Amino acid sequence: MSDDGWSPRALWRGFFPETPREGADAIVQNFLLHALPVRITRRALSWLASGWLGTITLHIFLVLCLTGGVLLFLYVPSIERAYASVKDIEFVVSFGSWIRGTHRISAHLMVAAVVLHLVRVFLTGAYKKEGAPGAFRPLNWWVGIMLMMLTFGLSFTGYLLPWDQLAYWAITVGTQIAGSVPLIGEELRQLMLGGDSVGQPALLRFYVLHCFVLPAFMIYLIAYHMWRIRKDGGLAVTDRVVGDARETARIAPPSPGKTYTLMGATQGVSAQASSPASLLARDSEAGGVSIVRRTIAIFLIVLAVCSLLGLLIPAQLEEPANPAVTPNPAKAPWYFLWLQELVSILTFRVGDTLVDGTLLGGVVIPGILIGLLASWPLLDKSPAAAAGVWFHPSRKRQNRVFLFLLFTALVLTVIGTFFRGAYWAWVWPWDTPHAHTRWI
Numbered sequence: 001m002s003d004d005g006w007s008p009r010a011l012w013r014g015f016f017p018e019t020p021r022e023g024a025d026a027i028v029q030n031f032l033l034h035a036l037p038v039r040i041t042r043r044a045l046s047w048l049a050s051g052w053l054g055t056i057t058l059h060i061f062l063v064l065c066l067t068g069g070v071l072l073f074l075y076v077p078s079i080e081r082a083y084a085s086v087k088d089i090e091f092v093v094s095f096g097s098w099i100r101g102t103h104r105i106s107a108h109l110m111v112a113a114v115v116l117h118l119v120r121v122f123l124t125g126a127y128k129k130e131g132a133p134g135a136f137r138p139l140n141w142w143v144g145i146m147l148m149m150l151t152f153g154l155s156f157t158g159y160l161l162p163w164d165q166l167a168y169w170a171i172t173v174g175t176q177i178a179g180s181v182p183l184i185g186e187e188l189r190q191l192m193l194g195g196d197s198v199g200q201p202a203l204l205r206f207y208v209l210h211c212f213v214l215p216a217f218m219i220y221l222i223a224y225h226m227w228r229i230r231k232d233g234g235l236a237v238t239d240r241v242v243g244d245a246r247e248t249a250r251i252a253p254p255s256p257g258k259t260y261t262l263m264g265a266t267q268g269v270s271a272q273a274s275s276p277a278s279l280l281a282r283d284s285e286a287g288g289v290s291i292v293r294r295t296i297a298i299f300l301i302v303l304a305v306c307s308l309l310g311l312l313i314p315a316q317l318e319e320p321a322n323p324a325v326t327p328n329p330a331k332a333p334w335y336f337l338w339l340q341e342l343v344s345i346l347t348f349r350v351g352d353t354l355v356d357g358t359l360l361g362g363v364v365i366p367g368i369l370i371g372l373l374a375s376w377p378l379l380d381k382s383p384a385a386a387a388g389v390w391f392h393p394s395r396k397r398q399n400r401v402f403l404f405l406l407f408t409a410l411v412l413t414v415i416g417t418f419f420r421g422a423y424w425a426w427v428w429p430w431d432t433p434h435a436h437t438r439w440i
């Protein structure tokens with residue numbers, strides 16, 4: 001212990017409170033911890049309730065910020081020097097290849113994690129309107145959709161930065177799809193690229209968006225997303241804890257017209273005994289310790305998995321970008337390949353006329369799907385009891401439609417990734433063993 005009474009144990013005291021009261025104090029008094037609930041239900045803490053997929057997504061984002069922060073010191077956003085600076089990171093800088101590999105694989109993992117998180121939220125009906133007074137879960141669903149778009153945007157803008165052939169042509173294909181939007185398509189494409197083709201203005205725009213603008217939006221929206229969960233009364237499964245407790249204890253919700261008995265001495269149920277807070281208290285534990293412990297464990301696992309995969313699957317670096325040499329096929333980033341496949345399926349000949357599927361497959365269908373996803377909480381008319389329950393029987397049909405669409409997108413992605421060769425013709429992956437390694 002030092003002269004001023006401080007001991008290293010003080011570092012731990014806040015994390016290991018001895019009593020529930022100390023646990024609550026630790027949360028209320030700490031700037032970072034005060035975002036956590038003082039108490040949390042055991043069902044919300046369970047791994048099965050959410051798979052902690054949102055937390056996993058958040059931690060992958062943290063790994064991306066950490067590794068991206070290092071890369072920021074080394075990367076030069078100019079078409080003359082970008083490729084060379086990435087090559088230096090790969091071959092000259094100590095641990096450079098590992099840091100870049102971890103950043104790249106984490107970007108892919110974040111796309112996968114955010115989609116899985118959305119799937120979990122959908123299948124548990126956790127976007128439904130019901131909840132504590134003041135709760136409005138659809139809002140967090142809409143914020144989530146924006147977060148998913150931002151994730152795609154971050155991954156897409158990062159794709160161009162190495163300035164190799166893969167980067168150049170993936171962005172060329174991706175922005176061509178944006179160019180097919182009716183009336184404003186060409187203007188939109190020019191706005192994205194800062195010109196007619198992928199060049200210095202595009203690289204600078206993508207760099208600024210990737211390193212500053214989109215991460216800032218992301219951090220802001222994630223903070224809002226987390227706050228909304230508290231505002232909605234915790235995860236949707238929490239509503240089930242209250243509902244089930246009421247049902248099993250046969251406790252009627254407090255009625256404003258009823259006179260409650262004094263200290264339970266006479267028949268009836270006191271307002272306090274049937275309040276959501278007291279029902280939750282029976283099945284809950286101190287939030288701070290349980291959540292912090294799990295969160296730290298998840299962060300360490302995510303960090304270990306990302307850095308191990310970053311070591312095992314080094315990020316590719318192809319030949320420098322060359323606008324004169326078009327790779328055949330030129331593929332969009334893997335998470336947009338289902339759209340590229342859709343465009344190819346919808347492009348066909350009728351006699352001498354070529355029907356171009358770019359607008360339908362690249363803009364109209366994804367637009368409808370995003371619109372459908374956004375309006376789903378308003379279309380879902382299943383009962384309140386379906387919120388926070390995996391595969392609730394009342395949501396059978398909508399779960400089927402959702403899973404069917406998801407499965408179709410997955411199949412198209414696999415086809416686009418592994419089964420498409422030159423001129424987008426069908427190939428067998430074992431006939432072209434190295435073709436599929438291009439996507440990562």
Ligand code: HEM
Pocket residue numbers: 050051052053054055056057058061114117118121126127137140141142143144145147148151222225229234235236237388
């Ligand atoms: C960067 C992306 C995202 C991050 C970091 C994130 C983070 C989180 C976290 C940490 C939770 C708490 C539960 C858990 O750990 O799973 C959560 C819950 C939630 N998220 Fe996300 N999320 C993201 C994207 C999305 C998306 C794409 C959607 C849906 C469109 C969404 C909708 C929701 C909803 C509705 C909840 C409350 C779930 C419940 O009540 O059970 N989030 N999110």
